[in-house]
Amino acid sequence: MIRFKNVHKTFGAGDNQVCAAQGIDLEIPVGQLCGIMGPSGSGKSTLLHIAAGLVDADQGSVSIGARDVSRMTAEELTLMRRREVGVVFQFFNLLPYLDARENVELPLLLDAINTDERRNRATKALEMVGLLHRATHRPPQMSGGEMQRVAIARALVISPRLVLADEPTGNLDSAAGRQIISLLRDINDSTGVTMLVVTHDPVWAANCDRVVRLVDGLVSEDTYLKPRDSVDSETNGRPAVAETGGKNGRKAATALQ
Amino acid sequence: MKIPAGNLNFALLGLVAARSSGVHGYQLKTEFEALCEDFWQLNYGRLYRALDNLETSGELVGEQQVQIGRPNRKVYRITSKGEQSLDDWLLQPLSDEPRPLRDELSLRLLFLRHRDPLKVQRLVREQRAIYMSRLARVARRRRKLDGIDFEATVTRLVMDGLEMRVKADLSWLDHVEHTLLEEMAAATATTATTIRDQSTRRTNQ
Known part of the structure; x- marks a missing residue:
């Protein structure tokens, strides 16, 4: 489970100050595929970066499982990112001079895993994303969709407990984007890994179990999109919306009845 | 959403026509739900009534298929009359008015x-x-x-x-x-x- 508790983050100072998080409270249970939406500047990516330990929150706490990320030392954070959290970026962030398999092996190499095991695990990860046949190709020889698959394999190779993805389809055409969407959905279904995905695309968000909308650094809407047969009977099959107030800080949890 | 029964019949004819080796009721319902869920909610009662009507009118033909260890089932195929009806329907002008924003x-x-x-x-x-x-x-x-x-x-x-x-x-x-x-x-x-x-x-x- 990942839990954000009263998370605040402000960038810049004076007139250039931007509040990216103004008290975000959010809990994502184990195995959930949760989409984060919201207008530009609403704090979506900041939330993801705080979860990944790439950015420190000014106030509040973030915990993954029982551990408080906000209290970790730099060394502990690095280890957590390397062993427990897989990150997928919009622009793939692959090394162009390494082939697909070598790119996927990278997190294991940093963790001093032996060659055979590295090879083995990278092969499995590439198989999972349907790209084993491209194992020896380098990123410049691949399409955008293929590069993103390699990046997803790289995130999965450590068998993470959490996958964070920042606009994973943002740099792809709609056909490739759709393939990446179904791939992430299938991986979540088959492995049960918790996923937090930032997106501005409602079609992609509609594949999630739940969609959280941020506005001005606060959770403004929280909608569950589970299939009808697993929707809580109390919401009668309609989408459940938990509302929290806007800038005025009012909070009222409701479910549409 | 309620759609005239005629359109439902044509949708069923269309699905049966796509299966030259024939198709049974359960498979039809599964395919129908995946393809047409937004237009109709179809229960077995309504499906089999529609299939019976199409059989009576000579647009479908149903054949009992014997299954070992399981109940027999009926496999439906389209007839030439059914294909003609389907073609006529496909060429008719659309009757649907553009839908106003009525949320x-x-x-x-x-x-x-x-x-x-x-x-x-x-x-x-x-x-x-x-x-x-x-x-x-x-x-x-x-x-x-x-x-x-x-x-x-x-x-x-x-x-x-x-x-x-x-x-x-x-x-x-x-x-x-x-x-x-x-x-x-x-x-x-x-x-x-x-x-x-x-x-x-x-x-x-």
Whole structure:
């Protein structure tokens, strides 16, 4: 489970100050595929970066499982990112001079895993994303969709407990984007890994179990999109919306009845 | 959604026509749900009544298939009369009127008095959740359709159409929220300025 508790983050100072998080409270249970939406500047990516330990929150706490990320030392954070959290970026962030398999092996190499095991695990990860046949190709020889698959394999190779993805389809055409969407959905279904995905695309968000909308650094809407047969009977099959107030800080949890 | 029974019959004819080796009721229902869920809710009673009618009219022919260890089942095939009916229907001019924007939200917006930002936000949020769940239904149907071998390109186009409409609805909703909240913020600012000016004038007097 990942839990954000009263998370605040402000960038810049004076007139250039931007509040990216103004008290975000959010809990994502184990195995959930949760989409984060919201207008530009609403704090979506900041939330993801705080979860990944790439950015420190000014106030509040973030915990993954029982551990408080906000209290970790730099060394502990690095280890957590390397062993427990897989990150997928919009622009793939692959090394162009390494082939697909070598790119996927990278997190294991940093963790001093032996060659055979590295090879083995990278092969499995590439198989999972349907790209084993491209194992020896380098990123410049691949399409955008293929590069993103390699990046997803790289995130999965450590068998993470959490996958964070920042606009994973943002740099792809709609056909490739759709393939990446179904791939992430299938991986979540088959492995049960918790996923937090930032997106501005409602079609992609509609594949999630739940969609959280941020506005001005606060959770403004929280909608569950589970299939009808697993929707809580109390919401009668309609989408459940938990509302929290806007800038005025009012909070009222409701479910549409 | 209620659709004239005639269209349901043609949809069934179309599905049976795509299976030259024949198709049984259960498979028809599964395929029908994946392809046409947005148009009809189809239960077995209605499905078998429609299949019986199409058999009686000579557009389908049903043949009992003996199964070992399981109940026998009826396999349906289309007849030449059925194919003719289907072709005639496909060539008819469309009877559907373009659908007006008739979400309840539009109606409520027209008569929304005393625009309270919290009320507007609540309406918009509820409506957005409804649109998102519509999109989620389309997403689930796409996944179901992946397992069904039926006119992949055309079914994809139908799903694309559904998605595009809901995306347009969502953009409209963002536009409504942005415009009304901006307008209300501007009105509040004007009121505040007026009160400040009046207060300044009183002090100066």
